[in-house]
Amino acid sequence: MRLRTTTALAGAFTVLCGCSNALYFYETEKISMSLEGRPDSSQPVQGSLGLKQRVAVVAPPKDPDTMSRARSDAVSMISTFRFRKDKGGFADLGPVTIQTALVTGSAATGLDRPKTQQVAAVQVTGVRTVGPDTPDIHARKKRLTDCVIDISDNTKLNAIAKKLGITPNIDDPNGTKTGIKTRIGELKLPELEGFEKSDELNSCPQ
């Protein structure tokens, strides 16, 4: 017995015809599964699962007048792919999960930073937002902001600002402190945990 199934899972082809600076994006995923069994019950059922993915992007020139090559935005791209097959079912054919993502622009260039996914998410949306924190997280943030207020060493303050990705105020360290406190309030838990371990905050009371 031989069973072969080929399924085209997804396909998307976006074409903006007639536009000289259109962005072209193409993605397909194909799954192929084969099962092979023999009348001889001593022989195991054999199977294989294959997957093919194609992702193509054609980015337009940034300046349609000069047709110069784009240097930012859509040019930076990372495509990710994750395949997972869970156990279970007949012949151990559990559910198959395929996760793909295409990251472009500053989100893609920011992926080599320590806070990868969080930074990327922020860069995609372009703005950090706040919501209610649990009392524990709020207390941890409060401890940090209280600590920052007491820092008089400008070098240390600027290092903290750099670590948080904000611009130090060259006129007044209080301006830097305001930016730091604001950013601390915006931190998500993984970022907060990383920031708490900063050398510059060693002297903060626990």
Place this chain on the structure above:
Amino acid sequence: MPNLTAVRFSEDHLGLDAITTTVQQGEGLVGPLLAISSCESFPPKRLTCFTHEQANAPGQTIELHLCPGGAIPTIPGKTVVCIGNCFVEAKLRMVAAFR
């Protein structure tokens, strides 16, 4: 001497209780609330912007209340800090802050 200010943005889906907690926590971190305003400068996001003043910690806890029909409610023992456009549960509402 004038004080520095800080802004915090919240998403539009939050309810009034969650927003109130957010503002109260913001006061603890960056200072008393100064102003509330809606912000749609980062489409497609619809945000509410809370401006805080870097000043001494406020004595009383801040409360937010809706202003149905634009009428500012009277809260016994409280005074209005500011009013402004605020996204509450995805709807743009008039909200008053009291202390």
